[in-house]
Amino acid sequence: MEKKLVYTGKTKDVFALENGNYLLKFKDDCTGKDGVFDPGENSVGLTIEGVGDVNLRMSIYFFEKINAAGIKTHFVNADLENTTMEVLPAKVFGKGLEVICRYKAVGSFFRRYSDYCTEGQDLPAYVETTFKNDEKGDPLVTKDGLVDLGVMTAEQYDDLKAMTQAITKIVADDLKEKGLDMYDIKFEFGYDADGKVMLIDEIASGNMRVYKDGQYIDPMTLNKLFFA
Secondary structure (H helix, E strand, O other), X not given: OOEEEEEEOOOEEEEEEOOOOEEEEEOOEEEEEOOEEOOOOOOEEEEOOOHHHHHHHHHHHHHHHHHHOOOOEOEEEEEHHHOEEEEXXXXXXXXXXXXXXXXXXXXXXXXXXXXXXOOOOEEEEXXXXXXXXXXXXXXXXXXXXXXXXOOOOXXXXXXXXXXXXXXXXXXXXXXXXXXXXXXXXXXXEEEOOOOOEEEEOXXXXXXXXXXXXXXXXXXXXXXXXXXX
């Protein structure tokens, strides 16, 4: 099938397919700084051989589980030999929206709200949304903000929140079976031609904060433990 490059991303390239779907090509480039991997960084800092393959494998694994649970995603199929994933077309909310689900008060959440919580305190699948904007440090935005700014409808937000909590539980429960504790995870959502919300992008180790016996597991180690 013919494919046409439409976007070159930091960790994936996007191609348009003849059938109206898109093809994501996973790369071995990682975000980081000074040669050190950091999922929170906004620029490519290093190349790790095989990371594109393992990110695709984890994405396939979870997308298939989430689809089977009746939750809408953009996943169609994947080709491990070529490190590609075919996805349905989706529009992003605004210029891109990140959705984080938190089980523990760590990272930026604890830095913001440390007057009101202790580090590592349990959270009830707390959902927060941020606009993707490197220059502005991915600013937080509330449901009211998203609706009032015309980024999404109140119904879309409610669907997005419920889907985020359901997907997070699927991922966390799976990790728990492997003796791993998920503290938080980051997703991206879009919507189809009918305005229906769907999970997009990837579900990879670099998008989640995972601990084992109270010790943080870096994404590359997590990949090894996950597929052991």
